Amino acid sequence: MDFSSLVNPTVLTQPVYEPGKPIEDVARELGLDPQTIIKLASNENPFGPSPKAVAAARQALEHGQLYPDGGCYALRQSLARKWGLGADQFIVGNGSNEILELIGHAFLRGGDEVVMGAPAFVVYKLVTLLFGAKAVEVPLRRHGHDLPAMAAAITPRTKLVFVASPNNPTGVSNATAELLAFAEALPEHVVLVYDEAYAEYLDSPPDVRPLIKAGRKVIALRTFSKIYGLASLRVGYGYASAEAARLLGRVRQPFNVNAIGQAAALAALDDEAFATRCRNENRAGLAQLEAGCRALGLEFVPSDANFMLISVGDGAAAFDALQRKGVIVRPVGSYGLPTWLRVTVGTHAQNERLLHELGQWCRRVRT
Numbered sequence: 105m106d107f108s109s110l111v112n113p114t115v116l117t118q119p120v121y122e123p124g125k126p127i128e129d130v131a132r133e134l135g136l137d138p139q140t141i142i143k144l145a146s147n148e149n150p151f152g153p154s155p156k157a158v159a160a161a162r163q164a165l166e167h168g169q170l171y172p173d174g175g176c177y178a179l180r181q182s183l184a185r186k187w188g189l190g191a192d193q194f195i196v197g198n199g200s201n202e203i204l205e206l207i208g209h210a211f212l213r214g215g216d217e218v219v220m221g222a223p224a225f226v227v228y229k230l231v232t233l234l235f236g237a238k239a240v241e242v243p244l245r246r247h248g249h250d251l252p253a254m255a256a257a258i259t260p261r262t263k264l265v266f267v268a269s270p271n272n273p274t275g276v277s278n279a280t281a282e283l284l285a286f287a288e289a290l291p292e293h294v295v296l297v298y299d300e301a302y303a304e305y306l307d308s309p310p311d312v313r314p315l316i317k318a319g320r321k322v323i324a325l326r327t328f329s330k331i332y333g334l335a336s337l338r339v340g341y342g343y344a345s346a347e348a349a350r351l352l353g354r355v356r357q358p359f360n361v362n363a364i365g366q367a368a369a370l371a372a373l374d375d376e377a378f379a380t381r382c383r384n385e386n387r388a389g390l391a392q393l394e395a396g397c398r399a400l401g402l403e404f405v406p407s408d409a410n411f412m413l414i415s416v417g418d419g420a421a422a423f424d425a426l427q428r429k430g431v432i433v434r435p436v437g438s439y440g441l442p443t444w445l446r447v448t449v450g451t452h453a454q455n456e457r458l459l460h461e462l463g464q465w466c467r468r469v470r471t
């Protein structure tokens with residue numbers, strides 16, 4: 105008898121997450137100098153973390169022998185001040201990915217339905233399937249969530265609805281009024297998981313706190329992996345009613361967020377000037393990429409986030425060609441977008457290099 109015959113059957117059919125390729129892998133596989141490779145594949149912050157966050161992380165490392173504060177007291181206090189909510193309304197996770205999984209643990213059972221956009225962040229589907237629930241995928245409209253169609257897909261079996269605004273992999277956000285009306289109209293038995301991973305890149309993102317205060321079943325998710333540049337340290341958080349935060353807290357590991365990440369996140373929250381600079385740089389980078397695509401005659405999807413979809417014909421081949429030149433981007437065939445690449449907005453110089461290599465690719469396929 106092998107392990108597979110003993111395992112929970114869900115595991116055998118569970119799809120596997122495909123991350124952006126790490127620089128070291130590409131260097132090894134292609135014999136390139138890692139110093140010359142740029143990674144624009146995982147929507148990371150090209151400006152790194154705030155120096156204040158780095159200093160705080162270094163200091164926390166000195167106490168690496170101690171278990172972290174499993175309750176993330178200081179970070180939740182700081183988040184409570186920032187958002188004007190109670191500290192008991194926050195749940196901190198090992199990236200917002202972990203909170204997505206905690207939501208699955210807490211709410212999903214076999215037979216439940218989960219409504220999500222298609223394509224949307226693939227982890228929504230992974231979590232849904234992991235807990236034996238059914239993914240009800242609603243095609244996007246003009247690359248954004250089709251909220252009326254999502255509302256129409258809700259049945260008495262629906263337990264969760266995932267909405268990311270801006271959406272990944274398209275970068276398109278929903279209008280505030282439309283999003284809030286959608287949330288308000290959801291039936292009592294449905295929890296809205298509103299994923300704000302890229303909300304800091306918007307000038308004025310929708311504010312769901314009044315909905316939470318009014319008792320609506322909304323769990324909002326944020327991350328320190330994007331504008332705060334701390335993807336490696338794995339810190340994300342959710343905010344909701346105190347009841348929802350408490351329920352999610354019951355299913356987390358005792359020490360789910362490491363102390364170095366907690367210290368860095370706390371310092372990052374105190375350096376809003378850094379986040380503002382990154383937001384402005386990102387806006388300039390998007391404009392640079394848009395202008396470059398127009399000059400190359402490449403279609404793109406105007407984005408509200410720190411990444412952009414660019415139509416290149418054969419996405420897998422373009423990914424491969426760029427990678428050979430040391431530019432790692434993301435093919436999105438697995439998201440049902442085989443003719444597109446998803447590229448992260450880099451520094452000015454990184455964007456130039458990306459556009460140069462895209463130009464070379466265009467010349468090759470057009471001649």
Ligand SMILES: Cc1ncc(COP(=O)(O)O)c(C=O)c1O
Nearest residue numbers: 199200201225272301327329340
């Ligand atoms: C829409 C969305 N949500 C959540 C995440 C997870 O982020 P993390 O686990 O790093 O906080 C990502 C990461 O790319 C994302 O794109």
